[in-house]
Amino acid sequence: MTAQRFMFVAGEASGDALAAELVKALRNAPAILARPFPPEFFGTGGPRMAAVGVELLFDLTRHAVFGLSDVLRHYFKFKGFFERLFQLAVEREPEVIVLVDYAGFNRRFAKAIKRYVRARPDSFHNWNPKIVYYVSPQVWASRGSRAYQIARDVDLLLSIFPFEKEWYAARVPRLHVEFVGHPLIDRHVEAKRESRSAEVPLSNPGSSPLPLLLLLPGSRKREVEAHLPVMIEALEKIRAGRRVQPRLILPNAELVELAMNRMKPVADLQVQTSGLAESLSQADLAIASSGTVTLECAYFGVPTVVLYKTSWLTFLIARQIIQVKYIAMPNLLAGQEIYPEFIQSQANPDRIAGEALDLLNNTSRRRVMKTELAKAIASLGEAGASQRAAQAILNIL
Numbered sequence: 001m002t003a004q005r006f007m008f009v010a011g012e013a014s015g016d017a018l019a020a021e022l023v024k025a026l027r028n029a030p031a032i033l034a035r036p037f038p039p040e041f042f043g044t045g046g047p048r049m050a051a052v053g054v055e056l057l058f059d060l061t062r063h064a065v066f067g068l069s070d071v072l073r074h075y076f077k078f079k080g081f082f083e084r085l086f087q088l089a090v091e092r093e094p095e096v097i098v099l100v101d102y103a104g105f106n107r108r109f110a111k112a113i114k115r116y117v118r119a120r121p122d123s124f125h126n127w128n129p130k131i132v133y134y135v136s137p138q139v140w141a142s143r144g145s146r147a148y149q150i151a152r153d154v155d156l157l158l159s160i161f162p163f164e165k166e167w168y169a170a171r172v173p174r175l176h177v178e179f180v181g182h183p184l185i186d187r188h189v190e191a192k193r194e195s196r197s198a199e200v201p202l203s204n205p206g207s208s209p210l211p212l213l214l215l216l217p218g219s220r221k222r223e224v225e226a227h228l229p230v231m232i233e234a235l236e237k238i239r240a241g242r243r244v245q246p247r248l249i250l251p252n253a254e255l256v257e258l259a260m261n262r263m264k265p266v267a268d269l270q271v272q273t274s275g276l277a278e279s280l281s282q283a284d285l286a287i288a289s290s291g292t293v294t295l296e297c298a299y300f301g302v303p304t305v306v307l308y309k310t311s312w313l314t315f316l317i318a319r320q321i322i323q324v325k326y327i328a329m330p331n332l333l334a335g336q337e338i339y340p341e342f343i344q345s346q347a348n349p350d351r352i353a354g355e356a357l358d359l360l361n362n363t364s365r366r367r368v369m370k371t372e373l374a375k376a377i378a379s380l381g382e383a384g385a386s387q388r389a390a391q392a393i394l395n396i397l
Contacts, residue, residue: 003037004397005094007129009044009085009109011060011102013219013251014292016046018134019100021183023052025390032394042092044085045100057088062254078105086112093127096393099154103137107146110153130155130396134389136177140167141324151175156396158389161333162379176396180388181381184299188277189383192300210245211284211360213238214302217259218289219251224259226309227289230349232263234287237353242360244285249276285359287352290327294339298330299377301370303359306339307347333376338369 006026010019023041026032032039041054046061060081082105089097097113099106110131117128133154139146140163150157151172159165160182168177215235217227228248235246247270250256256273272279276293280286280300288294290308297304306328326332328339340355342348359366 004032004035004039005092005096006039006041007043007089007092007094007097008041008049008054008100009060009097009102009106010046010049010100011044011063011105013046013061015100015102015135016048016061017187018183019045019054019098020048020052021187021386022098022100022134022389023049023054025386026393027052029387029390029394040094042088042094043098044081057084081105082109082112085109086116089113089129090116094129095397096130096132098132098134098393101135101137103139106133107137107149107153111149114153130393132156132158132393132396134158135160136164136168140164142322144171147172147175156392158392160380160385161329162381163333178388178392179381180392181383181385182295183385184296185377185380186383186385188280188296188299192277192281210243212279212282213244213246213356214279214283214286214288215246215248216286216288216293216297217248217250218291218293219255221255221258222310223289223291224250224255225262227307227347228259228263230307230309230347230352231287232266233349234352234356235266237349238356238360241353241357244360246270247272247279247283249273249279285356287356290341292329294328294330295377298338298373301373303366303369304339305342305352305355305359307342307352309344309347312344330373330376333379334372336372338372338376 008019008023010016026039043054044057044060045054046059050056063077099110110133113129113131131154133150136157136159137146137150139150147168151174155176157168157175157177159177159179162179165177165179168175215231217224217231238244245268246266248259250259250273252273256271276296280296280302283302286297286302286304288297288304288306290306294304294306308327324332326337326341327343328341330339331337331341342351
């Protein structure tokens with residue numbers, strides 16, 4: 001009996017966190033602990049995966065791109081990454097390949113592995129890994145026909161949103177889909193427990209301490225470049241009508257350096273690369289890029305203004321193919337616009353500042369928003385998502 005081999009492919013900061021939590025859950029699963037040899041975890045990801053003992057071929061999260069134009073610009077670089085990872089898989093023959101989010105890259109990787117395996121159906125080439133996709137590609141938002149390719153190339157899809165299992169069942173019932181819940185329920189439970197137990201009155205602009213306003217421009221270089229200037233201008237307009245304490249949170253020092261080089265000095269701006277959960281537990285308001293962080297804002301009940309800006313080429317293409325009404329996941333879960341959303345040209349400082357000031361000053365609106373956010377988060381299920389995901393993987397072996 002040899003050690004089980006698990007290959008992971010994660011390409012963004014959010015996927016790095018998801019994969020690291022799943023690796024820890026797999027290590028501690030009774031079926032794994034009962035084996036005589038510890039499992040091997042290798043592939044690509046980021047610092048969190050490295051911290052839990054995943055052997056990384058390289059750090060793919062350092063090369064995250066934003067929008068179609070960015071993808072085209074770096075095509076050959078990512079082609080090289082793809083080929084190196086494919087060769088690694090063929091050489092080490094893992095029993096399971098776990099593809100974490102990162103849809104454009106990982107869908108193609110699943111297809112390439114399955115095509116390689118199907119081309120060698122004989123006793124001398126019996127490697128046939130289970131392909132697990134953790135976090136459904138958002139094909140339900142656009143290009144739904146891609147569900148058929150996923151059903152062909154993926155053995156198990158682990159869903160973190162409750163509506164996805166039904167969506168796939170209606171289109172590709174042969175695809176094995178398990179709703180495991182959302183890992184953020186576990187990730188921030190301690191910080192949530194220590195968060196404010198009641199709404200802090202914000203009706204008096206001169207009250208102390210000042211309302212804490214978080215700026216969350218995203219986890220990729222191009223997101224920060226596109227969103228941070230708008231956020232800083234919006235902050236100036238907010239401060240013209242209300243005193244606040246601003247705090248900018250970025251995922252790493254590289255993006256902090258980029259931000260410092262690109263933005264003009266801002267008085268009393270706190271900048272940090274950690275402590276997102278603690279900041280959310282204290283925050284009165286956030287201005288956030290559309291993405292995973294909006295769900296984290298919702299989990300802590302933080303009123304938030306959501307924006308999204310990209311290249312005009314990407315935007316024009318997206319406008320033709322997007323089939324959902326909202327871009328912020330809390331709004332999608334609720335089926336209504338809880339968080340105000342501003343996209344492309346609408347994501348301007350005047351609109352964002354106006355919504356932010358109203359949310360700071362309108363206690364009734366804040367209270368209603370928090371109630372609706374709690375309902376949306378409740379739909380994500382109970383704690384234990386990573387453990388359920390680990391068990392689902394082990395069940396297919």
